[in-house]
Amino acid sequence: MNDFRNRPKDNYIHEADWEQLYVLTEHWKSDLLFFRDDLRFLHHLIDKYFLWISKKENIDKVRDIEVNLLEIDKQCDSLLEKTSKHLHHLAELIDDPFTYVSDKFRDEHEILEDELAQFVKDFRKNRKEVFTITEHIIEGEALVRQLNLSK
Template sequence: MRLRPKSDYLQKASWVNLYVLTKYWESDIAFYKDEIRFLYGLIDRYFIWMTQDEHIEKVSALSAELNQLDKTFNSLSERMVKHRSRMVLLLENAFVQEEEVFRAEHEVLEDDFKRASVDFRILKRKLFEVTETVMDEEKLQHLLTR
């Protein structure tokens, strides 16, 4: 993901660049949503085998975070579709005042997307760490109770 230059890039970027950037974000969101589906499946697959309350609580909390991120990405996706539609309208009927508002909205959308992307990566790492720990400890617990 690109880092926004400190200059006035968003105020001067071409419509084509902003459109391509928005399409790139939409593609990333589609990928994140696929990963979220995978993570839900991972949680479901191993949750039924958990016996320790501590593990159940950790995974339940992470599942709730994943659910919230899923909603965030759904909202971002809807906002991006509307944003892209507005961009097309502005291209057809360019008004300076509307263009300024659009570019400000673009900046907010970019910030929200970056924040959600970082949150997702952190949550994914936590889920993998917890899953690995739970699998090892639950397997050991299962072997000890035989």
């Protein structure tokens, strides 16, 4: 999946009514909350296996991944804030359609969607890196322990 777009057609943002955009944005917020929980799990996973590390190269890899995850955390928090504000603005538009300039607001909606798509790509890449390094550490460090025990 190359992007996060949940639109049934390319011009959906400019043709959908406010209620439809509100539902779509609620879906985004729900997904972001899930990603935030998954990020907590990834941090926990790293913390758990960090204790096993004895090789400097593994420590450096984990440190790099942790820094990347912290950036993804910031990105997620920022998007959650933007999405919440966007939902609030959509609720105002539902109540009073003349609250904002329609075209400008729809353009902002599309920008938010593009930011979410980029976030999902970044998140998936980092998640894969966490699992890859965790697997590498478990296998590599376990071998070191077995060799030390056999001496």
